[in-house]
Amino acid sequence: MYRACAEGYLSGVKSGKGLQCLVNPTVGKMEEPFELPETSKSYAVVGGGLAGMEAALNLEKRGHKVDLYEKEKLGGQFNLAHLTPKKMSMGKLVKYYNRELDGSKINIVHKEAIESDLISYDGVILATGSIPKVPPIPGLDNYYWADILLEENLPQNKRVFIIGGGLIGVDIATALILNKNKV
Numbered sequence: 001m002y003r004a005c006a007e008g009y010l011s012g013v014k015s016g017k018g019l020q021c022l023v024n025p026t027v028g029k030m031e032e033p034f035e036l037p038e039t040s041k042s043y044a045v046v047g048g049g050l051a052g053m054e055a056a057l058n059l060e061k062r063g064h065k066v067d068l069y070e071k072e073k074l075g076g077q078f079n080l081a082h083l084t085p086k087k088m089s090m091g092k093l094v095k096y097y098n099r100e101l102d103g104s105k106i107n108i109v110h111k112e113a114i115e116s117d118l119i120s121y122d123g124v125i126l127a128t129g130s131i132p133k134v135p136p137i138p139g140l141d142n143y144y145w146a147d148i149l150l151e152e153n154l155p156q157n158k159r160v161f162i163i164g165g166g167l168i169g170v171d172i173a174t175a176l177i178l179n180k181n182k183v
Contacts, residue, residue, distance in 0.1 A: 041122035049076025052127035069113035083149040084171035
């Protein structure tokens with residue numbers, strides 16, 4: 001099975017940029033020591049995707065008190081990545097972050113953060129991800145984002161039109177074709 005990590009490692013080496021990793025930006029570099037602050041601060045991290053979980057863990061590692069707000073499921077859109085063909089191993093990354101959070105003192109707040117929740121913190125990090133833009137196409141009233149990969153949404157034996165030919169669009173097309181759809 002093709003590993004996503006290998007792509008990052010190899011593409012960086014081939015381009016002359018050195019080792020690279022989607023998850024660990026310090027791979028291939030000596031870890032620079034950091035000093036703990038004299039006084040701990042309180043932070044809210046809004047968004048429990050990969051970026052939010054990593055930010056929360058780094059803040060705690062640096063001696064701060066952290067509340068991580070996530071209105072749905074920790075992992076964000078990355079929870080869908082392992083549903084695409086040949087990328088099943090990517091699901092391990094969300095499990096890894098969940099284990100790291102379980103072993104931390106980070107407070108997970110399962111609700112949508114509003115302004116009154118955030119006003120008392122020393123700092124707030126917004127890691128809410130992105131929302132795809134729906135093009136103004138007449139009749140486009142039955143659409144999905146990447147969540148089409150969830151089993152309850154995945155059509156079978158249908159004609160499907162994908163808008164967007166980036167990596168996500170290609171992964172979705174592959175999954176749909178394997179489910180006997182015409183893409």
